[in-house]
Structures are given as structure tokens and as C-alpha cells.
Amino acid sequence: MPFIVIIPARLASTRLPNKPLVDLGGKPMVVRVAERAALAGAARVIVATDDEAIRAACAAHDIEVQMTRADHQSGTDRIAEVAARLGLPDHAVVVNVQGDEPLIDPALISATAAQIGAQVPMATAAHPVALSEELFNTNVVKVVLDRHGRALYFSRAVIPWHRDGFAGQAQAMPAGYQPLRHIGLYAYRNDFLQAYSSLAISPLEQIEALEQLRVLWHGYPIAVHVTASAPTAGIDTPEDLFRVRRHFDT
Numbered sequence: 001m002p003f004i005v006i007i008p009a010r011l012a013s014t015r016l017p018n019k020p021l022v023d024l025g026g027k028p029m030v031v032r033v034a035e036r037a038a039l040a041g042a043a044r045v046i047v048a049t050d051d052e053a054i055r056a057a058c059a060a061h062d063i064e065v066q067m068t069r070a071d072h073q074s075g076t077d078r079i080a081e082v083a084a085r086l087g088l089p090d091h092a093v094v095v096n097v098q099g100d101e102p103l104i105d106p107a108l109i110s111a112t113a114a115q116i117g118a119q120v121p122m123a124t125a126a127h128p129v130a131l132s133e134e135l136f137n138t139n140v141v142k143v144v145l146d147r148h149g150r151a152l153y154f155s156r157a158v159i160p161w162h163r164d165g166f167a168g169q170a171q172a173m174p175a176g177y178q179p180l181r182h183i184g185l186y187a188y189r190n191d192f193l194q195a196y197s198s199l200a201i202s203p204l205e206q207i208e209a210l211e212q213l214r215v216l217w218h219g220y221p222i223a224v225h226v227t228a229s230a231p232t233a234g235i236d237t238p239e240d241l242f243r244v245r246r247h248f249d250t
Contacts, residue, residue, distance in 0.1 A: 003093035003113040003187065004044040005037040006066075006082050008075035011051050015237050020054050020099050022241060025248030028057045029235065032102035032248075040106035040113075042095070048082045074211065076186070080193050090191035098184060102244060103232040108225075113187045115223035121192030122215055123223040124151070125183040127230050132173045134181060141182040141210060143224060151222040154182055154210050180224075183231060186212075192220070 009020040009030045016022070020030040027035075030047055037045045047058045050070040058065045066085065072078040075096060083094050093116045095109055108125060115123030126143050134140045138156040146152050153159060158166075158179070165174025188196070202217035204210075215222055235241050 001091075001093055001114070001116065002043040003095055003110075003116075004046065004088075005034075005040065005042040005095045005097050005109065006079040007033055007037065007045070007047045007097050007099050008078040009047050009049045009051070009054050009099035011054065016235065016241060018053075019235065020049075020051075021057055022235075024102055024245060027061060028054075029102050030054060030099050031058060031061045031063055033097060033099055033104065034058070034061075034063045036102065036104050036106055037095075037097050037109060040109035042109070046082060047099070048078045050078075076193070076211070077197050080197060083190055083193055088190045090189070092190040094188050094190055094193055096186045096188070098234060100236065101185075101234040103247065104185070104234075105227075105231055108183070108185065108227055108231060111225045111227070112185050115225055116187050116189050117223075120150070120221055120223045121189040122220060123187040123225065124212065125185050125225045125227060126180040127183060127227050129173075129179045129181045130230070132171055135173065135179055136171060143180050143182045145180070145224055145226075149224055149226070151212075151216060151224050153216065154208070154212055156208055156210070180226065181230070183227075 011018050021028045024032050034045050046064045046066050048066050048068050050068050055065045066082045068078050068081050079096050093113050095113050112123050112125050129135050142159050143154045144152045144159050162174045162177045199218050202214045204213040204217050
């Protein structure tokens with residue numbers, strides 16, 4: 001099914017000021033993200049922003065931009081505004097690609113979009129956790145799936161907990177145990193995207209500080225595409241920026 005990518009972008013970053021506009025090999029980061037999204041086969045790639053500097057940077061590189069309100073609480077709300085303005089049909093597939101992922105794998109975007117169907121209004125991605133340090137890191141979100149590849153739960157805690165495998169060696173990865181790390185890439189069927197903001201915030205979402213738990217709490221399925229290896233990390237800090245710049249400089 002054809003899909004479009006909408007990239008929410010704003011300048012308000014505390015750890016890396018003006019993050020969408022940082023230079024990566026002669027182009028702003030948000031432009032690099034849009035170029036990667038285009039390689040995924042998206043029918044359309046749009047940057048959604050409330051900032052004139054981001055709009056101008058995208059326009060200079062022929063990247064489509066839609067200006068949005070400045071008061072959105074999340075990137076999901078921002079892309080929903082754009083999708084509504086475009087008048088997309090209910091069945092249209094909209095992918096939210098974060099604006100700080102200039103090395104995102106285009107195949108990951110298209111595979112996540114392909115999970116959407118008549119019975120599945122939302123999809124995301126995950127990969128196997130390789131290191132026990134990641135497993136026990138509360139900044140690393142884990143997900144468990146049902147037999148159909150749909151999310152049962154997301155958590156910052158270790159899930160599933162290997163009762164026998166962790167006995168006496170809580171920091172070691174048990175043999176044959178393969179937990180999954182969530183990847184922050186989301187696809188939506190447009191009718192669900194438009195309804196999402198009207199869903200009441202759930203207690204689980206507040207406890208874990210994970211927005212996707214609102215969807216599960218209200219009884220909607222989330223399909224999860226599992227990729228074999230971890231994607232290249234995005235840019236959150238000056239150290240991340242240095243790492244990614246080395247890629248574009250080689």
C-alpha cells in the first residue's frame with residue numbers, strides 16, 4: 001500500500017540547540033532525514049514544522065514543508081494536523097519518521113508501513129537486544145509480542161522477566177533468551193491518527209512515560225516489525241553529532 005512520510009521538526013532541543021538545522025556534510029539534518037525517507041519509496045515526504053528557519057532550509061533543498069501550529073504536545077499531534085489538512089483518505093498510511101534520524105534505514109520505514117491493514121491501525125518496529133547493559137537500562141524501551149507479532153506491552157523494565165535465567169545472575173543474559181528493544185518509528189492508518197489525540201491519557205502511559213501504551217490501554221492493536229539488527233542511532237547529544245558527521249565526511 002502506498003504511504004507518505006511526515007517528519008515533525010522543531011528547534012526546541014535542550015541537549016543540542018537548533019538540532020534539525022545542524023550541518024551534516026553540507027546539508028541540514030532535517031534534509032538528510034527527508035532524503036532517507038524518500039529512498040523508502042514513500043509517495044510523498046513532508047516536513048511538519050512551526051519554525052520559519054526549518055521551512056526555509058527545506059525549501060532551499062526542494063523538500064516539501066507544511067507549517068503547523070506551535071502548541072502541539074507531541075510529534076504525533078503535529079503530523080495529524082498535516083494529514084488532516086491534506087485531506088488524506090481514512091485508509092492512507094502515514095509514517096512518523098523522527099527528525100533526528102539522518103541514517104535511518106529506508107527499508108525499515110517501508111517494512112513498518114507495510115504492517116498497516118484493515119485490522120491494524122498502528123505499527124512500529126523492534127530489534128533483538130544484544131547486550132545485558134541495554135536490557136537493564138531504563139532508557140531502553142522493551143516490547144513483548146503475541147504470536148501474531150503484535151505488541152502485548154512496552155516497558156522500561158526487563159520484559160519478559162526470565163525467572164530461572166536471572167536467578168543468581170541478574171545482570172547476565174540467559175541462554176536462549178531473546179528480548180526485543182523498541183525502535184521509535186511509527187506508522188498509522190489515517191483514520192486512527194486523526195482519532196488518536198482524542199484518546200484519554202492512560203494510567204500506564206503516565207507510569208512508564210511511554211505514549212504508545214495509550215493505544216494498547218484503549219484496546220487498539222500495534223503491529224511490530226522485527227528487524228534482525230539494531231538501526232544506526234539517531235542524534236540526541238553533541239557526541240552523537242560528532243559520530244554521525246564522521247559518516248558524512250568519509
